[in-house]
Amino acid sequence: MPTTRPSAPAPRQTLDAMGVTPLEERAYRLLLRHDGLPPAEIARRLDLTPRRAAAVLRALGERGMVSHTPDRPPRYFAAPPDVAVEALIAASQRDEERRQQRARAAIATLGAAGVGAVVRDERLVEILGPSATAQLFVHMHRTVREELLSLTRRPMLISNIAEPDHLLFDALSRGVRCRALIDSDLLSMPGWTEHMRDNAARGEECRIAASLPFKLVIADRRMAIIPLDLERPDGPVLLVRPSSLLDALCEIFDMLWRAATPYTxxxxxxxxxxxxxxxxxxxxxxxxxxxxxxxxxxxxxxxxxxxxxxxxxxxxxxxxxxxxxxxxxxx
CATH class of the missing domain: 1.10.10.10 (Winged helix-like DNA-binding domain superfamily/Winged helix DNA-binding domain)
Structure with missing residues (x-):
């Protein structure tokens, strides 16, 4: 009597718990194996219509799991798994924060109805972990309106110095004045001079300082982040909101800027x-x-x-x- 061979089990979905659909995970796994595929090839390999493939790639891009070149047609690249998972975790945390904000708003409404006054949370400083820091760093670049200031020194978290700084370029394209102070020690880092030249060519103002005491990013002089332990790239980061401390950090930047050497x-x-x-x-x-x-x-x-x-x-x-x-x- 003939027997039926059992079919091979489907690949196990590992990202569904973080909101990634099976089809999106298939596309991500495909790009992990094959860098730089155009949309038409991705659609062919996944047996999808071009419109469906475009929707999947758009969803992966919004999740931070893939990126693409500016070519026409673009070529897609998968983010490294650790970076992709961090982006998914950050998105999950954002969803949770939104739920908590709605809950707090409901509590505030009920409290105001009961006693006529609500005490607001006005924290001037906050300690952030790696995921929250990465999320806030992107948020600062995307929402800055007038001025972005930075002190840059080792250690650097850039995995590929030759990769274009799209967050910076987007801010510059919106007319934001971006000023970067660079520790002279970075000039010996391979590829850093080219990185500075590319950024300067896009409009970033850059100066060289003999030595910088810490790393810093300030957006519109209303928010700043400072790594608290330079020996630990994934260490805690201090978020500073409008306060005398933020004013002092802005003044320190201005003093260092005036003393630094312009890079042209x-x-x-x-x-x-x-x-x-x-x-x-x-x-x-x-x-x-x-x-x-x-x-x-x-x-x-x-x-x-x-x-x-x-x-x-x-x-x-x-x-x-x-x-x-x-x-x-x-x-």
Whole structure:
């Protein structure tokens, strides 16, 4: 008597508890195995109509599980599993916070009806964990209206320094003034000079500080976040709301900004212009980094530095840096 071979079990769904549908998880798993697929290929491999595939990809993008290139057609990439799960956890926490806010609003309404007064929660500072910090960091960039300030130093949490900073670029495109103070120690980090140049080309104002005491992000001078333990990238972060403490942090940023060296990008073909070289010399870059930035040889750089020393009356490289910084401050 012939026997029927049991069919292979369907892949176990592991993300359904966090609101991800089986079809969305299939698409995510596909992109984990095959980077850079266009929508048509994703639809073909999942046996979906283009419209249905677009809806699935849109849902995954809103959950922070996939990203895509600006090409037409775009190519899709899966976020690393740990990043995707963190994004799902953050979304779940947001839903829970909304439920709690509705509950508090109901309590406040009942309290006002009973006693005519409600005491509001006006916390000026708060300690945040990694998930809440990541959520707030994105929120600050998406809601900032006028000004975004940052102090940037090691350790860096950027997994790929070559990845475009889309949150920053979106803020700049809305007309937000973005100012970044960079610790000079980062200039030796591979790819960091290119990262600064790309951001500056998009409109970010950047200056180099000899040393920064801590990391900081301030949005519209109404909210700030500060990592409390630089030895622990996933450590606690202090959220500061409008207060004298926030005013002091803004003043510290302004003082550091005034003392820092402007970083400029040369836009013309002859990138080794006098002003560009002066800016790079005062930014703390070493000769090799300056050569790469200007696209010139070691001999050409040495000749131009020698010419600047004669022009400014500097006897040593150290004196040249001091005189160049003075001239930069005057400008």
């Amino acid at each position: 990008v040369a836009h013309d073909e002859d990138a080794g212009t006098r002003d560009a070289l002066l800016s790079l010399l005062t930014s703390g870059l070493n000769d090799k980094a300056i050569q790469l930035e200007l696209g010139i040889s070691h001999r050409t750089l040495a000749r131009r530095i020698s010419g600047l020393m004669k022009e400014l009356g500097a006897a040593t490289r150290c004196q040249l840096g001091f005189l160049a910084a003075q001239r930069s401050a005057v400008r």
